[in-house]
Amino acid sequence: MEHDSPLLSSAEVARIAARIDRPVVLVGMMGVGKTTVGRKLAMLLGLPFVDADEEIERAAQMSIPEIFAQYGEPYFRSGERRVIARLVGEGAREDRKVLATGGGAFVDPETRGLILARGISVWLDSDVETLMDRVGRKDNRPLLKQGDPREILTRLRNERQPHYAQAAIHITSGNQPHQVTAHAILRAIDAWL
């Protein structure tokens, strides 16, 4: 057995944290846990956590469902592109942070290029059933209101797979506690850096 415990010691976490010199950027489907795991990971590392969707909501003074309803998806995507460019681009205020993106962000070629060039990109993946359990019945994912949520998640996951697969690090996030996923990400970052 390579690892006796799924969790790293605090000394190992500190050693890996000291090696991180770029934003850790979580990408992947809605409901996979980017926001939840990202927050946990940032806490573990003692780094700031930023959620791109929350930044967009703050800048627009509206919720994501309101932005989609009033202005449509293309408007949301252009705001998303701008916000992520500010957070990981050349003039970003703080390089050492954890950034959770929205599920569609990494599909945009400009955003994807920026994240690949300047961040440590981590693709969190789950099967459709797990995504359904987590967001299938929620009201705050406007794309899932456009039809049958399972079909939409299946289609989007298939369409986006080739983009997500370009991320530097791939992690499968099943039903394990967030803590275990966060530690798996750290091990993978340590191996990748």
Ligand SMILES: Nc1ncnc2c1ncn2[C@@H]1O[C@H](COP(=O)(O)OP(=O)(O)O)[C@@H](O)[C@H]1O
């Ligand atoms: N490992 C997990 N086990 C159980 N529920 C989870 C897990 N990760 C996330 N969740 C739940 O799933 C929902 C979606 O998670 P979220 O972090 O918002 O995902 P994302 O940002 O990728 O859309 C939240 O209600 C969250 O509490």
Ligand SMILES: O=C(O)C1=C[C@@H](OP(=O)(O)O)[C@@H](O)[C@H](O)C1
């Ligand atoms: O997959 C997508 O296109 C979206 C995912 C959402 O973020 P999460 O991935 O954090 O749910 C949010 O950005 C918006 O509802 C669109």
Ligand SMILES: [Mg+2]
């Ligand atoms: Mg999120």
